[in-house]
Amino acid sequence: MRVFSHTCSNTEIVAALGAADLLIGRDDDSDFPPDVAARVPAYGRDLDLRVDEVIGLRPDLVLTSLTVPGHERIVDAIKAAGIATLVCDPLGLDDIFSDIRRIAAALGIAPRGEQLVAEMQAAMPRVEATTRPKVLIEWWPKPVITPTRQAWATDLIERAGGCNPWAGIDGKSAPLTDEHIMASPPDVIAMSWCGVKVANYRADVVSRRPGWAEVPAVRDGRIVAISEEFLGRPGPRVVEGYRQLRAAIDAARA
Structure with missing residues (x-):
């Protein structure tokens, strides 16, 4: 599978899932992990993505988001080219977990998504406290x-x-x-x-x-x-x- 990642968070999710080898391109702001940023070519910042060049890569899937105002234009242009897209627009923490699961499923590695979510949840135990600093x-x-x-x-x-x-x-x-x-x-x-x-x-x-x-x-x-x-x-x-x-x-x- 040939995957293009548009937005830092999606690139980091793919890498954390152990699937960075699927990436054929990224946006300029995707700078982590450093080894992935160094290896995968970039095609412009999030709102200035060189969409024609991205389409020319013939990706099987574009991972994108609506987290930045103006991303809609990029998303619509990619969809109009008939390329499969997975769009993230998380609000709460549970939405982040859901997006990780969706991306993992789209990459054919759903169990890795469940494992990553479980690891994140375990690393962030909920603090039960009567006094809550503002x-x-x-x-x-x-x-x-x-x-x-x-x-x-x-x-x-x-x-x-x-x-x-x-x-x-x-x-x-x-x-x-x-x-x-x-x-x-x-x-x-x-x-x-x-x-x-x-x-x-x-x-x-x-x-x-x-x-x-x-x-x-x-x-x-x-x-x-x-x-x-x-x-x-x-x-x-x-x-x-x-x-x-x-x-x-x-x-x-x-």
Whole structure:
């Protein structure tokens, strides 16, 4: 089977399933695992995919997603060429598990999908706690954008023993005003800025905001950097996002 992967998470799922040898192409942003990125040719960033070239590869299956606004155009063009597509659009953590199973089944290795899901679930035990520190994940610092109700990051927070005070807001994410944040001041702030390398996350960008000095997370030095690779990609590495969130939440509870 000849498989093209459009989006990082799908590439990482295929690799985690042990099926990277099926990949004939990827998008430019698929950078993990490094050996797969080095071996498999890239055909443009997610919204600038060179669709004609992808079609020319004559893949048996294109793995794509609707996780980024604008992907619809890419998906429609590939479907119009008569190429089989599998489209992921996960909201919660269970949807990620479902997508892994669907991809494994499409590749003819369904048992590997079940095994990978079981391993991920075992690595992310649900923390039962009476005290749940409030966690703000920042997808972007200005304005502050955070995951809301339909977000796997919210599920990760709750699974790791925390709570997302903005989980009642409908949608995948929302911008927050200072008033929103001060109404439920977070005990932990996790910087996970989209499109920014974790080495460039700066806690002082958060701590120097006017009026934030008494926010518990700022006052107590609980501003952590968790790469978007671990919280923003709906694939196997959300396990690492969970681990880092849990460490920060456990520290806030101590």
